[in-house]
Amino acid sequence: MKYITKNIRHLRNLKGITQEAFAEDLKVPRSRISSYEEGRSIPNVDMLIKLSDYFKIPIDILIKKDLTKAKDTSFIEVGNKRILFPITVDETNENLIEIVPTKASAGYLAGYDDPEYIEQLDKIKLPFLPTGKHRAFPIKGDSMLPMKDGAYVVGKFIEDRSDITNGKTYVLLTLNDGMVYKRVFNQIESQNNLLLVSDNPHYEPYTVPIDEVLELWEFTCSINTQEYNEEELKISSIINLFQSLGVELQALKKVVK
Secondary structure (H helix, E strand, O other): OOOHHHHHHHHHHHHOOOHHHHHHHHOOOHHHHHHHHOOOOOOOHHHHHHHHHHHOOOHHHHHHOOOOOEOOOOEEEEOOEEEEOOOEEOOOOOEOEEEOOHHHHHHHHHHOOOHHHHHOOOEEOOOOOOOOOEEEEEOOOOOOOOOOOOOEEEEEEOOOHHHOOOOOEEEEEEOOOEEEEEEEEEEHHHHOEEEEEOOOOOOOOEEEEHHHEEEEEEEEEEEOOOOOOHHHHHHHHHHHHHHHHHHHHHHHHHHHO
């Protein structure tokens, strides 16, 4: 329970409400809120339930985790519960992003909704990233040439599936295939699935039911861990040209229809 006092105060401040307004929402005297935030008393079980419902954060996270490094709150819904998904910052108030290491990528499917697993991931700072929650994922194989095996894709978390842009690339966490990086086409309204396309033509496109997509991260930038040679750069330019043309043709087909 050592974190509950500062967590209550910090979460209230994130919502931008006064102690008086907070107390009114919870239907308790303002003095009780003050006593919680000053550490003079500890919320009982009934109050912990109220706080959990109010902030939409599991009770165990409220009492066991230090949330004061989060400068915003957003949530992933998993079944009937909601898991805290904070944007963390360093001592200079700069955003930090978690890195899923190559060796641990296979375990990400089991740990993606476990705050303790996410908390232990290494973190880096990339000041040029846009607003939002970002995470870095390792790329395996050659299905997304010219992205080389061992590179990292930094993606922005997408909560609303209607925000998917056809032809853009995303890191997806799927129930049966684990973590994949593909070009995505939204077929939710017509077929209740996503069409996943590799940039390498040797790999066939395939569909994934939207109910099997656990997480979706839109490409923001990539970090290469190997240098390109001259021939690869020439091939890369050609591939990018034809890929851009393919996306434009897809869009044209939709307009014609």
